Amino acid sequence: MRAIVVSATGGPEVLTYTEHPDPVLNPGEVLVDIAAGGVNFIDVYQRMGRYPLSLPFVPGNEGAGTVAAVGEDVRGISVGDTVAWANVMGSYAEKAVVPASHLVAVPDGVTADTAAALMLQGMTAHYLTHSTYEVKPGDDVLVHAAAGGVGLLLTQIAKLRGARVIGTVSTEEKEKLARQAGADEVIRYGGFSEAVRELAGSGVHVVYDGVGAATFDGSIASLRPRGMMALYGQASGPVPPIDPQVLNKGGSLFLTRPTLVHYIATRDELAWRASDLFGWVASGQLQVHISHRYPLAEAARAHEDLEARRTTGKLLLIP
Template sequence: MMRAIVISATGGPEVLDYTDHPDPAPAPGELLVQVAACGVNFIDTYHRRGRYPLSLPTVLGREGAGIVLAAGEDVAEFAPGDRVAWTGVPGSYAELVALPATRALPVPDGMALDLAAAIPLQGMTAHYLTHSVHKVKPGDDVLVHAAAGGMGLLLVQMAKLRGARVIGTVSTDEKARLAREAGADTVLRYEGFADAVRDLTGSGVHVVYDGVGAATFDGSLACLRPRGMMALYGAASGAVPPVDPMRLYHGGSLFLTRPLLEHYIATREELLWRAGDVFGWVASGDLRIDVSRRYPLGEARQAHEALEARRTTGKLLLIPGL
């Protein structure tokens, strides 16, 4: 029996149960991996609360990194001893996980596994947002909400790598410092941000990357220049109410999308392209991953409480055996 974080009912962090759970076994096409670290993400809190329903009971978590212990039949790309990372694999808050080999990402030599666990979900999300949803170009004006969070710091850095002027929003002086260190040209507080962005840019920004949701949505639309793109990739402050499409017309033929990572890594080739770029930038030092705290696996409740209270910056990890 392994140890894992199991939920038997939806609700607050108190439903997270650190308990014994049967070891998984690799089916054909799967890998059995000893988990070195698990990524903690907002989508985990949505699953825990039932916003995105799961069959219960279940092991929570969808991201991590570790060492291959065994490979099922029909697996040719990986072997025991290989170091892999992944995202989108249910049951990752655990000491062991069985994952499809087609979702496994090779970890570069010399990269620590806990760092590798912090990269896939947020790194590839920032990649598809800046390289596909709106392909950032030199000179673009970009607004990044929650610019000192794990996603925000990556979006700031990737937009700067592509030559943009980046405006970030934050809630505290310390978060403002972190956003500037990541490369943000201007850092604003949330109150009155739409007017401030208009004053800075004149015509508005080319794209808004908004993972906050209800609290920032109206202001985000107001920040856009004609034909600008609103990429609503999360809802940390709550879901956005239904939107009248005529708001996009009156705003200047605006674009609004609610994208999902799974739709942008739908093929093995696209998955490896995005992961290869992000892992390569981290290995070369062009992209910095801020792991702000590592919790023992049994302290998943504390990690969720800190994340939802917005007491965190950067990435949170759970470490089995810590």
């Protein structure tokens, strides 16, 4: 099969499109012909070596496609089914072997492209709004990078739960997308904490921050007493160590650094989040903005565009 292989960590140029051995199917696993693989910042961190992996490796942490073969001891999954997954490496390829326990069935009314676009970012938005901080009607919510892949989904889901959403963006084009997703207020990053205070008085109930170093201090300053800072990513770089006394001074604040693997730790959690997301898409309550589809061979260009912040919404690789 053809795949993207990383043999040495570094820039986008280390993403090599090449022939690679077909994955071996073991008991409890399913072989999938990949229709689309999602591109995420975690792929960038792994490519750079910020999140070290054994070399060489095939990147990609989510995808969707058609079941080509089923291993021993697999029940409830058949050849020809459309399935999707997250948190399993190897979706930058034509084929992948995925543990059956990590797969979800893609229902009629949801395309494989949409499923691939939803699995990592959609379930991230779901756990942030339903579990990390359970958004309630009337809550004020600050969503950074509101026109990004997670940001657009976070905005829509927070609105479904009755929140007022304040989104940050960097351009007029991104502002339009954030407003289309339902953001009540859209502001620029410069001086955003002051703008938030003007809009939300004592501050917001929760900040969803996937940007990291560049926004962290302002995010803390945007919270009301006993507010929640959910730092779920670090697109601008890691946050330096902080003195916990900062949380005291801000009003007994809460700080968490969540990640998806701990919020789909059981089969029931995975099924719940995927079912909600697919149901909202099928009913028209959730729109998935796929801004770019790249041929698999152009994975390096996808990473360049993502890192340069030239994109909005979701990026997919198509084998």
